[in-house]
Amino acid sequence: MAEHLYGKEICVYNVHCLIHLANDVKKLSTLDDFSSFPFENKLGQLKKMIKKPQCVLQQLVYSLAENQKKHVRAELWKDHISGSPSVKTEHNSGPVLPDFRSYRQFRCLQTDRYSILLSTGNNCILTTDATPVLVRNILTSNGIVLMCE
Numbered sequence: 001m002a003e004h005l006y007g008k009e010i011c012v013y014n015v016h017c018l019i020h021l022a023n024d025v026k027k028l029s030t031l032d033d034f035s036s037f038p039f040e041n042k043l044g045q046l047k048k049m050i051k052k053p054q055c056v057l058q059q060l061v062y063s064l065a066e067n068q069k070k071h072v073r074a075e076l077w078k079d080h081i082s083g084s085p086s087v088k089t090e091h092n093s094g095p096v097l098p099d100f101r102s103y104r105q106f107r108c109l110q111t112d113r114y115s116i117l118l119s120t121g122n123n124c125i126l127t128t129d130a131t132p133v134l135v136r137n138i139l140t141s142n143g144i145v146l147m148c149e
Contacts, residue, residue: 085111087140094118094137095147103139109146116146 003011028034049063050056087106094105109116116135117123123135127148137147 085109085144087138087144096137096139097147100139100141100145100147103141103145106138106140109138109144 050059089107091105107118133148135146135148139145
C-alpha cells in the first residue's frame with residue numbers, strides 16, 4: 001500500500017519491518033520486550049563520543065573510561081565474597097565517601113579464590129551487573145565495602 005501511495009523509495013528495511021510488527025507482538029509480547037530503542041539510544045550516545053574518523057575504538061574506550069571515573073561509588077561485597085575473606089595492609093590515604101569515614105581502610109582483600117589489591121592491574125573487577133570498575137579502596141566495618149570508579 002505504501003509503495004502505491006509514496007513510490008518504491010519508501011520500501012526500505014524499516015518500513016518493510018512494519019508489515020511484520022503485529023505478528024511480532026503476538027509472538028514476542030509487548031513492544032517494550034523486544035524494542036531496539038535502548039540499543040539505538042546507546043548507539044547515539046556512543047556516536048556523540050566520537051570526535052574524528054580516526055581511532056574510533058580508542059576514542060570510545062577513552063570516553064567511556066572518563067565517564068566511569070566521574071561515578072565513584074561504594075560496592076557492598078558482603079554477600080558476594082566466597083569463603084572467609086581477610087583484609088591486609090591497613091592504610092588511611094584512599095578515597096572514602098562521607099558515610100564511610102569511620103571505616104578502616106586496607107590495600108588487599110584476600111579470599112580463598114582470589115585477591116583484590118589497590119595496585120594498578122590488580123584492582124579491576126566486574127560488578128554484579130557486569131560493569132567493569134577499578135577498586136580504589138577497601139573498607140571494613142560490619143562488612144566489606146569496595147570504593148570503585
